[in-house]
Amino acid sequence: MKYSKRVVGVKASEIREILKLAARHDIISFAGGLPAPELFPIREMEEVSRTVLEEMGQEALQYSPTEGYEPLRDFIAGRMAKTGVKTDRDEILIISGSQQGLDFAGKIFLDPGDTVLCESPTYLGAVNAFRAYEGNFREVATDNEGMIPEDLEKALKETPDVKFIYVIPDFQNPSGRTWSLDRRKALVELANQYGIPIVEDNPYGELIYEGERLPSIRSLDTKGLVMFLGTFSKTFAPGLRIGWINAPKEILAKCIMVKQSSDVQSSSISQREIAVFVEKYDFEKHVEKIKSTYRKRRDLMMDSMGKYFPDSVEWTHPAGGLFTWVIVPDSIDTKELMERTLEETKVAYVPGASFFPNGGVKNTMRLNFSNMPEDKIVEGIRRLGELLKREIG
Amino acid sequence: MKYSKRVVGVKASEIREILKLAARHDIISFAGGLPAPELFPIREMEEVSRTVLEEMGQEALQYSPTEGYEPLRDFIAGRMAKTGVKTDRDEILIISGSQQGLDFAGKIFLDPGDTVLCESPTYLGAVNAFRAYEGNFREVATDNEGMIPEDLEKALKETPDVKFIYVIPDFQNPSGRTWSLDRRKALVELANQYGIPIVEDNPYGELIYEGERLPSIRSLDTKGLVMFLGTFSKTFAPGLRIGWINAPKEILAKCIMVKQSSDVQSSSISQREIAVFVEKYDFEKHVEKIKSTYRKRRDLMMDSMGKYFPDSVEWTHPAGGLFTWVIVPDSIDTKELMERTLEETKVAYVPGASFFPNGGVKNTMRLNFSNMPEDKIVEGIRRLGELLKREIG
Numbered sequence: 001m002k003y004s005k006r007v008v009g010v011k012a013s014e015i016r017e018i019l020k021l022a023a024r025h026d027i028i029s030f031a032g033g034l035p036a037p038e039l040f041p042i043r044e045m046e047e048v049s050r051t052v053l054e055e056m057g058q059e060a061l062q063y064s065p066t067e068g069y070e071p072l073r074d075f076i077a078g079r080m081a082k083t084g085v086k087t088d089r090d091e092i093l094i095i096s097g098s099q100q101g102l103d104f105a106g107k108i109f110l111d112p113g114d115t116v117l118c119e120s121p122t123y124l125g126a127v128n129a130f131r132a133y134e135g136n137f138r139e140v141a142t143d144n145e146g147m148i149p150e151d152l153e154k155a156l157k158e159t160p161d162v163k164f165i166y167v168i169p170d171f172q173n174p175s176g177r178t179w180s181l182d183r184r185k186a187l188v189e190l191a192n193q194y195g196i197p198i199v200e201d202n203p204y205g206e207l208i209y210e211g212e213r214l215p216s217i218r219s220l221d222t223k224g225l226v227m228f229l230g231t232f233s234k235t236f237a238p239g240l241r242i243g244w245i246n247a248p249k250e251i252l253a254k255c256i257m258v259k260q261s262s263d264v265q266s267s268s269i270s271q272r273e274i275a276v277f278v279e280k281y282d283f284e285k286h287v288e289k290i291k292s293t294y295r296k297r298r299d300l301m302m303d304s305m306g307k308y309f310p311d312s313v314e315w316t317h318p319a320g321g322l323f324t325w326v327i328v329p330d331s332i333d334t335k336e337l338m339e340r341t342l343e344e345t346k347v348a349y350v351p352g353a354s355f356f357p358n359g360g361v362k363n364t365m366r367l368n369f370s371n372m373p374e375d376k377i378v379e380g381i382r383r384l385g386e387l388l389k390r391e392i393g
Numbered sequence: 394m395k396y397s398k399r400v401v402g403v404k405a406s407e408i409r410e411i412l413k414l415a416a417r418h419d420i421i422s423f424a425g426g427l428p429a430p431e432l433f434p435i436r437e438m439e440e441v442s443r444t445v446l447e448e449m450g451q452e453a454l455q456y457s458p459t460e461g462y463e464p465l466r467d468f469i470a471g472r473m474a475k476t477g478v479k480t481d482r483d484e485i486l487i488i489s490g491s492q493q494g495l496d497f498a499g500k501i502f503l504d505p506g507d508t509v510l511c512e513s514p515t516y517l518g519a520v521n522a523f524r525a526y527e528g529n530f531r532e533v534a535t536d537n538e539g540m541i542p543e544d545l546e547k548a549l550k551e552t553p554d555v556k557f558i559y560v561i562p563d564f565q566n567p568s569g570r571t572w573s574l575d576r577r578k579a580l581v582e583l584a585n586q587y588g589i590p591i592v593e594d595n596p597y598g599e600l601i602y603e604g605e606r607l608p609s610i611r612s613l614d615t616k617g618l619v620m621f622l623g624t625f626s627k628t629f630a631p632g633l634r635i636g637w638i639n640a641p642k643e644i645l646a647k648c649i650m651v652k653q654s655s656d657v658q659s660s661s662i663s664q665r666e667i668a669v670f671v672e673k674y675d676f677e678k679h680v681e682k683i684k685s686t687y688r689k690r691r692d693l694m695m696d697s698m699g700k701y702f703p704d705s706v707e708w709t710h711p712a713g714g715l716f717t718w719v720i721v722p723d724s725i726d727t728k729e730l731m732e733r734t735l736e737e738t739k740v741a742y743v744p745g746a747s748f749f750p751n752g753g754v755k756n757t758m759r760l761n762f763s764n765m766p767e768d769k770i771v772e773g774i775r776r777l778g779e780l781l782k783r784e785i786g
Contacts, residue, residue, distance in 0.1 A: 001590055001618065002556060004526070007501050007647050016653070034456055042450035049442045057435035061630035063427055096489060096634075100656040107525065108400050112505075128654040132500065133397070163395065197394055225394065237454035239661030241489075254400050260409070261521040263493040267660055268632030 005112070006134050015124060015354055018338065022348035028380035030367040031348040033173065033322050039290050040237050041277070048276040052269060060269040066260050068094025068244075069271040075278050076230065076244050083205060084219030085228070091246055093255050096266045098203050098243040101229035101255075102129035103262070105199045108254040109163040110135045117155050117165040117196075119147055121325075121355035121364070123173045126166055126201065137357035138162070144316070146179030149186040156194045164197040169217055170205040171321025174355045174366035178319050181214055188220045197251070198226045203243075204321035206235050206287055209295040211319055224248035227255075232274055234322070235287050240270040294322070294370050300377050301369040308385030310392050315367075322370045325352070332391055333362040345383040398505070399527050408517060408747055411731065415741035421773035423760040424741040426566065426715050432683050433630050434670070441669040445662060453662040459653050461487025461637070462664040468671050469623065469637050476598060477612030478621070484639055486648050489659045491596050491636040494622035494648075495522035496655070498592045501647040502556040503528045510548050510558040510589075512540055514718075514748035514757070516566045519559055519594065530750035531555070537709070539572030542579040549587045557590040562610055563598040564714025567748045567759035571712050574607055581613045590644070591619045596636075597714035599628050599680055602688040604712055617641035620648075625667055627715070628680050633663040687715070687763050693770050694762040701778030703785050708760075715763045718745070725784055726755040738776040 015031075022029035052060050067073070073089035080087050095101050102125065110116070112134035118126070120139030127137065138159045141151040146169060156162060167187065169179035179187075191198050200217040218228040231243035245255050259265070277283070298318060305315055305326075315326045326349075328334065335351040342348055352364025369377060408424075415422035445453050460466070466482035473480050488494050495518065503509070505527035511519070513532030520530065531552045534544040539562060549555060560580065562572035572580075584591050593610040611621040624636035638648050652658070670676070694717060698708055707720045719742075721727065728744040735741055745757025762770060 001588060001644075003501055003647060004504050004507075004556075006504075007650065010650060013653065032456075037451035037455050040451060040454040042446055042454065045450070045454065046443055046446045049446070050439055053435055053439045053442070057438070058430035058433060059632075061433040061435065061438065061632040062430050063425075063626075063631045096656045096659075099654070103655045108396055111397050111399075114397075125654070125657075132651060132654050163397075195394060233456075238456045239452075239454040241656065241658070241660050251394075254396060257400065257403060258525060260406065261492070261518070261525050262496045262655070263489045263634065264518075265634070266489075267634050267663060270660060270663070 006132050015350055027346050027348050028376045029348040031350050032371055033368055034371040035234055036370055044281055048273045051276050052272045060272050064265055064268040066256055066265045069275055072271050072275040080246055083216035085216060087246055091252055093245045093252055094266045094271055095243050095245055096241040097233055098229040098231040099125055101245050102126045104255050104258050106130045106133035107258045114161045114163040115159050117162055119167060121174055123168055124354050127357045139358055144177055146183035152190055162196055164199050166199045168201045170202055171318050174323055175325040176316045176318030176321055176323045184217055184220055191225050192223050200226055200228045203231045203234055207291055208320040227251050242270050242274055297369040297377055300374055304378050304381035308382045310389050312392055313388060322368050324367050326365045326367060328363045329392055330363050334365045341387055345387050347380045347384050399525050408743055420739050420741050421769045422741040424743050425764055426761050427764040428627055429763055437674055441666045444669050445665045453665050457658055457661040459649055459658045462668055465664050465668040473639055476609035478609060480639055484645055486638045486645055487659045487664055488636050488638055489634040490626055491622040491624040492518055494638050495519045497648050497651050499523045499526035500651045507554045507556040508552050510555055512560060514567055516561060517747050520750045532751055537570055539576035545583055555589055557592050559592045561594045563595055564711050567716055568718040569709040569711030569714060569716045577610055577613055584618050585616050593619055593621045596624045596627055600684055600687060601713040620644050629667060635663050635667055690762040690770055693767055697771050697774035701775045703782050705785055706781060715761050717760050719758045719760060721756045722785055723756050727758045734780055738780050740773045740777050
């Protein structure tokens, strides 16, 4: 039996194995990227679910248009204004979580051997999605303000077959960093100059804990080059699998076509449930509640790291999102350390190496602060700090 | 901007445009393949939805394992016995409708230029899914019992880069035909001999109106070559987007990997809703209710065609499923006739040409009998018969 080249030799994600271990009840896990389930609007969901079935049961259970449910697309189009985008439902396609948008970006842009320019480090799920279309990666150097324009320009000049630039400008996964406005503008200018599309992945933008939300790359798009991915996974619930693509009509038309052959449409009923939820309840207030919990957890993790981590360890201060990025001394290989950390401290993290598609960086780790209660954050960071102190010696 | 080769030049499906017209309220539509929404278990769905949220709300709204919800996978594994398959949950992956299984078959097997052997005619949605991986098609000649083994063997011998054989053995879409047991056995023998996997698409198998259900191709698999696709779209509701792949572990492992990068997992809540539905209610009885309605509609369509269609028109007698296949005299091009049929009779069908990936057959049409009430079936067939009489002259 012969498989396609794209799946031959691809191994199951290392992270996945870590996450399986991390799910054990005795583990304090900073490894996943899960929202806090105690904030899910379960009672409201019961209410909207009943409303949908009573008021539009037949259509909620039937096939429905590939593009998605119009009232939900209208709501999303309006909500895009928060990122400075003026748009309407004709530029919105409902998808099954923003991961599907990454799959579609690969599907519509990549031929085998084409290159994606991405941040270094970047989101592992995107790397896997693009690898499924045999894409290669050129990592662009980053600092605390985003991709460094000089290196981006160098990459655009020197790399053959660049098909798109993939970025997570708000509260990046894994680094927790946010792009400055200047860097956003520089990115769009370079993309315009070279005629290269941008895939802007924005699952965390709503979860901002300090400062003002910056304009999205999509809002700065003047040439119809930006495809924006959004999701309800972090502001409502990931279990429903509802996200969206906001893109110029030409790009969106290609996405609609691949949506049809990929899975026809996203859930008719879940789309209506979210539409009724945002109509019946105060979505803004719901998001504020999530933000207030996560902000507290972030602060606690930051404070605890200051208290318990050795002086030679550095970390980012995320203004939003779910993650912080820890840089330990060069002498430590966080992947090698992982097994022992689990055994000795019962704490889990994700070794940073997974987020560099071309490898090479070994002394980083990603920590998630949204999914653990306050006491476990303090205790987990304390244990991790002690282990690091022993390692550094 | 440069798109991938797979999406350049691909046009939106013609059928899609027809279906949009057919959705108008003044149209009697035999064009779609929709289940009858009046049979959706709306009240039961309200009940199970409440149960799921009350008893396992947090996990129903959270991320969950890619493979799917274990109790649902157990139920499906048990249900596979109806097609003669002994299996367990480790051979079941939950997917977002069986269309996603077609996408995955393309993704794990096809490199650009590879060939799929398929029935002639075959399901358009599969053709589009495989084309997205730049697959070619070699149509294998069929008769009322399935693929003709001599032509299948010829195809296997003569065609380079055959990656799999795609079949819909039960109540085929579009033809309504069912493969005989002998042909099923011959298919598996040839696949074994040439070491070529089989993708068995089985969305309609549960909807059997006469005779005994035949063993699935998967049940005859002796060499781990068969990937079976099933769905709850026809027996529960398509709006939830829940289907499954049942395959040998090696093939399933590849599917799980592409599931992760495609959309992570299918809906946590919908999987639990179906699992609770089959536990709380009598699934068998529910399917029997659907079958009894569709059987009546099929009989009525068959009777009406006998009464109103000209003698030179032929059609299949489906023992199950949703469709019958009509062959009109050579002189009629059903695609050309479509627009006029809509205008003059307000009846919609799907021109058969769409189901031949390599084109060439113009005098066929697919009629659906599941989605129209009885009086409209009689009236629609009467009008269509009159038009055909005028055309044939």
